[in-house]
Amino acid sequence: MIVLNTPWRMYMDFQLTEEQQFLRQTVREFAEKELAPKAKDVDESAQIPDSTWQKMAAAGLMGLPFAEEYGGAGVDAISAALAVEEIARACGSTALSYAAHVGLGSSPIAMFGTEEQKQRFLRPAASGEYLAAFGLTEPHAGSDAGSTRTSARREGDEWVLNGSKMWITNAGVAGHIIATAVTDKSKGKRGISAIIIPQGTPGMEFGKPEHKMGLRGSQTYAITFDNVRVPAENLLGKEGEGFVQFLKVLDGGRISIGAMAIGLGVAAMEASIAYAREREAFGKPIGAYQSISNMVADMATELDAARLLVLRAAWLKDQGKPFTQEAAMAKLFASEASERACRNAIQIYGGYGYSSEFPVERYYRDTRLLTIGEGTSEILRMVISRGLLGELA
């Protein structure tokens, strides 16, 4: 049975380091100036301009947590989480594509790649030459990723992939895609491997970007593989390690999604506070009524609690300690707290909140994904409870 890293065994120091504060402030200034003014247009046009990625690359954001020798900035997991929060506070779509690029498309190579793979794929991704993507979900295998059907068979010095993927963030615009595929059906989950596919490889085709409820600027694609051939050396790690690899990748990804949820929630809270001070009803600002002020108090409390959970998971990651449970708790709580905050922001704005003239409806549409992507709330509750109860059935 997995033992929870209980708080009373944790070192408690809530002070961010000077470096973490500096980084957070820098990303905040960048996001407020470069991302927030474009967020409405990014949502409406369902596109993030190339110039945004170029500016993020110039600032050193695209490879934030990766080693300097691969084009990264080498920051810790806490700083990386703070950066995602600040980006999401300004633009949800950019935050999702960014989190997928760093946490899913690039980090598996940093974690499991060979030196040659790091030079070839991590370096261009980390330096922002291109976006990266991670293809795990399939039409029939979402939460149950062990039921992957995409196959890869070895032919000489090549892997030949066939099958399809679904809901893959950045795929159509990515420089490489890491895809999971069954390399030995007889071994079940232990027969799944991860293979890096460069963009433009013949046989790999993308559907049109999906029409989504929110995070519309972040492009999501279906992929089909029809005899896609890549060199044998594009296998990530060892054959059959794909399942274990992506569980580890998703643990880190959940810290990012938790941070993203906080950013969107904080944006909704700040908009709520401004409106509750300004809007008057029955001769008083609506914030003077408890029905409204209680909503603001709950937003602040829940988002603060969510941030503590997210930063604790990031801290454990930095310490090299297990953090699966804590990342699951952080993502579960943060995504649900954010949804409540964004929902109540619409409530506070009333009719205006339902109008796309104000940003709160966008925050709600954007945050709605976060209880689904990278582990649904239901799967996360299962992960957490199994850590406590063990597998009973």
Next chain:
Amino acid sequence: MHAVVCVKQVPEQNSVKINSDTTIDASGITPIINLFDEYAIEEALQWAEKNDGKVTVISLGPDDATDSLKKALAMGANEAILINDDSLGQVGAQGAAKVVAAAIQKLGDVNIVFCGKQSTDDETGQFGPALARFLGWPQLTYVFKVHELTDSQIVVDRALEDTLETVEASLPVVITAVKDLNEPRYPSLLKIRKVSKQPIPTWTLSDLGLSADSLGGTINIAKRTPPPPRPSGEILSGDVQTQVKELVQKLIESQIL
């Protein structure tokens, strides 16, 4: 090329609140790099990169002014120096220029100084010209574009009230930057890591061979008067047609239409 950029840490304008007795409420003030100094930093960095030169940023201020110096280092400056001395609390623009001039002379090999045209807190606009005077160097103020900068010469456009003036000068020289001289870069997140650990040397007056008495008079604010409150608006009455008619009439009277 060794460029010095003079950086002043100032309060972010919308973070300054005035107390009811017209003193300044120091709580909640967000310190930032003076807007015009950011353009000066960027310009120095661009030319240092082209000329394989070096940029040193200098700030005269309290210990927390190192935040602005670290930001300048994370933007790409090579060195930073803080000048801090108990007797500099009330120093005016002239005195500050004298102190910074001594620091630049102490560095020795500096051949160009970039300043903002003024600071957004005191707004005297005296610092750059006074610095040039104490150094005995030419000054190029209100620089809007730098066309050419070598180890011996500079060609710039100065944005004057009703004309754009192209000026050539030999180095060493002091230039003051106007807004939109360039687009200041963001601090590099990679450099932030290094800069956070980089100690910043602090020079005192005695390090510069100066004494408090040699700085001339200080300037004290004798009185502060807040701007008059905005007059309340006028609400038009009557039916919509009357209101619109009256509104148009008033707009014409005010020469808005």
